């Protein structure tokens with residue numbers, strides 16, 4: 283098999299960055315699909331940390347092509363900062379980066395509207411808890427066919443006309459939300475900055491879809507890196523508390539512009555517990571001291587915004603939904619070490635709603651907020667050896683926990699992660715065969 287999609291199976295932050303970095307050893311091309319700088323993917327190698335937001339997490343492997351698919355929404359300044367950070371570390375030295383000309387662009391006014399909407403919504407109890415990176419407004423403009431694409435950054439006249447037309451649309455919205463409509467001078471500054479960024483990015487731009495398709499046809503190994511997670515999917519997640527893109531495996535084809543018949547494997551990533559950032563129902567959430575303990579043990583603070591992540595027990599109905607939505611054939615389990623030292627571990631095996639048992643989350647958000655988790659209890663374990671390289675190296679209760687998840691999710695694990703570092707991994711099955 284040569285074309286593999288890695289996708290978050292929960293509400294994001296499952297450890298996709300670590301897993302993509304590991305799988306990149308066998309890949310020739312790594313493609314980020316969907317979303318933008320709302321993502322934060324952490325890579326830890328020999329204690330040194332790198333957080334990627336837009337650049338694919340294969341970047342630590344020199345010579346691999348890193349592609350940003352057309353379905354992304356790219357903040358050109360954030361991307362330039364990230365490229366500079368990578369280059370300062372000796373990465374991206376050759377022309378390893380390819381930015382899809384069809385990807386949409388996030389400019390300062392997308393972020394302005396995102397932030398104003400959140401503030402306005404918060405006063406009315408209707409905030410989404412977005413990352414304020416302009417994701418929603420950029421995808422809205424795309425759907426309205428008024429978006430600005432990477433290719434437009436390379437055409438000064440077209441860009442100026444598009445920005446002017448965007449701001450004609452948005453000025454009343456900005457004012458309605460309590461902001462000040464930008465002055466002509468401010469708008470001109472944004473255009474000039476975007477053109478300067480476009481010139482710096484020009485050498486990396488190209489036809490991403492053709493490139494990926496050609497690589498597959500040449501028999502190369504291609505790895506798709508999902509951002510966010512299945513439950514944040516615009517169509518199938520916990521709407522409206524979702525992101526604005528297709529985060530499920532199908533989004534990889536959509537974003538990169540390749541057909542679904544090209545895909546050989548889909549690997550879902552799940553933590554040994556659950557987290558969520560921002561608003562929205564989270565039935566297994568632990569409040570108070572129990573949630574704080576898990577947050578501290580897992581270092582659960584946003585890689586993009588630094589916000590404390592909400593923490594709770596593993597939600598198997600939600601995981602099952604992720605497995606179904608993305609057609610996952612295997613899973614990677616991360617952060618098993620974080621549960622060390624807990625006398626007892628709980629895992630949600632079903633929900634109860636109006637006297638009925640449900641094996642997947644109800645699709646209506648109010649029903650989901652009302653549903654009560656049914657928990658199974660399992661004994662905890664003391665420590666995990668960080669040099670565990672096989673399931674047999676794990677203590678018996680940890681093995682039992684792993685087996686419970688596999689059985690109830692209905693798919694086997696291909697990898698178990700017992701620490702943030704590349705080396706702290708039990709590899710069971712290589713998705714590239």
Ligand code: GDP
Nearest residue numbers: 295296297298299322323324617699700701702
């Ligand atoms: P992503 O968005 O899915 O790539 O995940 P994030 O990088 O936002 O969050 C995952 C966090 O968990 C990062 O800080 C990783 O370094 C860390 N991490 C990944 N796997 C493990 C693991 O097995 N154990 C521990 N303790 N940390 C891990």
Ligand code: IMO
Nearest residue numbers: 294295320321322411412413509510525559560
């Ligand atoms: P990675 O790739 C966790 C969440 C936000 C918010 C909702 C909408 O690191 O897993 P947006 O800014 O996208 O409009 O916010 O989606 N969200 C994430 N949560 N990890 C992410 O990315 C996320 N990207 C967006 O917190 O609830």
Ligand code: MG
Nearest residue numbers: 295322323585
């Ligand atoms: Mg993250």
